[in-house]
Amino acid sequence: MMTEVLALPDAAATRRLGAALAPEIAPGHVLFLSGDLGSGKTTLVQGLLRALGYSGRVKSPTYSLVELYEVSRLHLYHFDFYRFNDRSEWVASGFRDYFNPASACIVEWPERAGGLLAPPDLDIRLEFSGTGRSAQLTPRSAPGRDWLAAALRRWPQP
Numbered sequence: 001m002m003t004e005v006l007a008l009p010d011a012a013a014t015r016r017l018g019a020a021l022a023p024e025i026a027p028g029h030v031l032f033l034s035g036d037l038g039s040g041k042t043t044l045v046q047g048l049l050r051a052l053g054y055s056g057r058v059k060s061p062t063y064s065l066v067e068l069y070e071v072s073r074l075h076l077y078h079f080d081f082y083r084f085n086d087r088s089e090w091v092a093s094g095f096r097d098y099f100n101p102a103s104a105c106i107v108e109w110p111e112r113a114g115g116l117l118a119p120p121d122l123d124i125r126l127e128f129s130g131t132g133r134s135a136q137l138t139p140r141s142a143p144g145r146d147w148l149a150a151a152l153r154r155w156p157q158p
Contacts, residue, residue, distance in 0.1 A: 002139075004152060009132040014040040017135060018047025020151040021122075025052075027074065028101040029143065030118070032110040035126035037082075040133050041108045044126070045078055048106075052076075060108070066095065080108040087114025122147055 008014045021031070025048065033041040042060040049058050052071040061067040061080040069076045077098050084090060090113040099105055099118065110117055121144035125136040139145040 004137045004148065006135045006137065006155065007129065007132065008040065008126075008135055011040065011043050014043045014126075014133060014135075015047030015050070016156070017151075018044040018049075019051035020154040021147070022048045022051035023154070024147045024150045025074065025076070025104050026143075027104055029104045029122075029147065030099060030120040031104075031106045032117075032120040032123045033106065033108045033126065034110065034124070036128065039126040039128060040135075041126060044124070044135075045106055045108075049076075065093065066098070074104050075102065076104045076106065078106045078108075081112035082109045084109070084112040084114075087116050090114060090116050120144070 006017065008017060025031070033044060035041055042058070046058040049069055049071060052074070054069055054071045059067070061078055065080060065083070067078045069078065079095065081090070107113075107117065107120070110120070119140045121139065121141045123138045123140055125138075127134050127136070137148055137151075139148045
């Protein structure tokens with residue numbers, strides 16, 4: 001699958017990327033967000049949720065592990081597995097049932113589930129790049145390819 005790399009010079013650009021992804025997020029979609037602490041994972045989710053019309057507080061679910069947002073047509077679950085120490089915590093969490101055709105799921109730190117998650121539709125890796133960030137976007141399914149293509153059509157070209 002083809003990986004796209006985008007420059008994100010500031011937090012506003014990271015939110016714009018989230019907004020570009022928002023129109024096509026749909027029930028059944030899974031988005032993985034990877035990257036170091038502070039690389040912009042939750043900022044991207046904030047942009048996505050704002051573009052869907054959510055006006056409440058968007059926070060990282062680091063301590064709650066999951067936040068549910070009921071917006072537009074979606075039951076959107078935002079997970080953060082940073083605090084998982086091993087794959088048994090994923091198994092014991094009961095979160096497997098949330099990943100279904102009726103829900104959209106965004107997962108920060110998916111690698112902390114120890115490889116027990118099914119592949120996502122879209123995988124985004126955020127990295128520090130100079131004073132900004134970069135995003136590597138890789139579709140992992142046919143719906144993911146379509147989702148990425150639509151987002152790139154909305155992404156401002158330099």
